[in-house]
Amino acid sequence: MSGLKHFTLLLVSPQRFTDRQAASMDRKTISGFPYEHADLKPHHGILLPLIHRQLNALEHANLRLKTDRRIFELGCGNGAVAQALSEKGWNVTGVDPSSEGIALANRRYPSLNLHEGSAYEDLSGTYGQYPVVLSLEVVEHTYFPRLWAAAVYALLQPGGTAIISTPYHGYWKNLALATTGQLDDHFTALWDHGHIKFWSIKTLTILLREAGFTDIVFHRVGRLPPIAKHMIAVAIKPVDPRQGA
Template sequence: MISSTNEYEYSYSDSKSEHHHSYLIKPLIKMMICESVDILEHQKKLRILDIGCGNGSLSNLIAQQGYEVVGIEESESGVKLANENFPSCRFIEGSIYNLPNTELGEKFDIVIAAEVIEHLVYPKELLRNAKECLKPNGRLIITTPYHGYIKNLMLAVSGQMDKHFTTLWDGGHIKFFSVATMNALLESEGYTDIKFNFTGRFPYLWKSMLCSSTLVK
């Protein structure tokens, strides 16, 4: 998770995987493989940028699949833990709103932002900065908690709305996306070939959705 200012920086205490990694990693890797078949025909190893990488644990899981992974994170404690525990990846301290492009080096085949965009006051900035990091026809993969009419209705009927949409979680979720709103956001920034997948729990009550898109340059 990344905040918009350093004043309220999220602090990490260990390098353990986040709870959502358990249900995200398999469909995330599957989506990456499906979207990178053509690229792999021309190169041996894909270059991945993990935006808002936290303590680096997800970056490490991705790197274990044979990818070259660079993670960027605003939290100083997150970057410190990541560099100490996951030497197979490279981690850089920086903000989503102002990516240190000179440090990132060459462009990336895939940019990932896992469970990040829902924390951002200005989510379009993630999409705009990802453009600068992608190779021509590269893929942006975003994961975020799923919201749809049936799920929201169930939350209301079960009395879970206040708990789910809590305002008491400092640094918590402030944007709640459905397929329609995520699709509209991506299209507004010029992304095309938008594909969705879902994971966790039951159909239409999914925990998260995964969205892959591309930007033709």
């Protein structure tokens, strides 16, 4: 294939190219993210209060969650978030490609249902569908974010809710990072398995809409909104009107 034809193929059908590349990526390639312990990390102190509020609101709005309190955590890491949610009465199943993270989680929290796995596998075929899918600080690490979004969508029941977090990027924050000389630290170029995608509300909205999500709402947390540390997206998998609620 000539260079021009190859470039044209990427422009016309990026998803087909992505699928082919992802199919050749084994779990070992992305399994090396390191963990030193199985405790919550500092950023969880910023994220979890809003996560708990969102889950409480969902439970009050959706009577099915009163009896079906299952959550799938895509990117469960060391299991600390799953444990925090289980202490609130949620039944959490989770996967993470980090063999070290899952080993720590299984030793520290043996009652939790956590396994090695990634968004590039048929997770819904293995684990089924859930009323809530949680994926915190994951999408910035993904080689193939469209496959990650498709996995989140497939794991949700129709009418289910995805709760997603990632570092926030926007004009004023980007400007502040540039003018204060913090870009090198922020972009973590020397961090193996670190951040390789840097999302704004606009780009993450496009990604989620492409996957089929609707009713996407963003919350910015940590510091003032224009320079927030993180953003949390709450999105709905629509119900097929032919199937009903």
